[in-house]
Amino acid sequence: MRARLKKHLAEAFEAIVIASLEDMIADFDRRIHALESQIAEVIRQAQHTARDYSLMVSVPGVSKVSALSLLAHLPELGQRSPKSIAALAGLAPFDNKSGKLSRRSQIQGGRSRVRRA
Known part of the structure; x- marks a missing residue:
């Protein structure tokens, strides 16, 4: 919603509309900051989660958002094998063979939200 408001702001030309959009964007910024603070506090309280989070963020290319997701x-x-985690995430290739038919392995199934993260 914040990104959509910023797009509207880029196209706005009336001063009253610009002021209103800037106020709404500032409100979203405050809400996002408050939510991020709450999430950080929950992670700090859970010792194993804090350890996992810091380990993930230390890997090059893994952002805070990806680690949280x-x-x-x-x-x-961290509790299952890498192969089963890859399957849960929908990143493990599975053979697509039936009888004499032999196709390429495909990535399928799993949790789409994890794949997007």
């Missing part, structure tokens, strides 16, 4: 949508992370 993985913690939220894949609680099995």
Whole structure:
């Protein structure tokens, strides 16, 4: 919603509309900051989650948002084998063979939210 408001702001030309959009964007910024603070506090309280989060963020290419998404949508992370985690995330290739028919392996199934993260 915040991104949509910023797009509207870029196209606005009336001063009253610009002021209104800027106020709404500032309100969203405050709400986002408050939510991020609450999430950080919950992570700090759970010792194993804090350890997993700091480990994930230390990996190059893994952002805070990606790490938080993985913690939220894949609680099995660190408790199962890498192959089963890849299957849960929908990143493991599965053979698509039936009788004489032999096709390429495909990535399928799993949790779409984890894949997007």
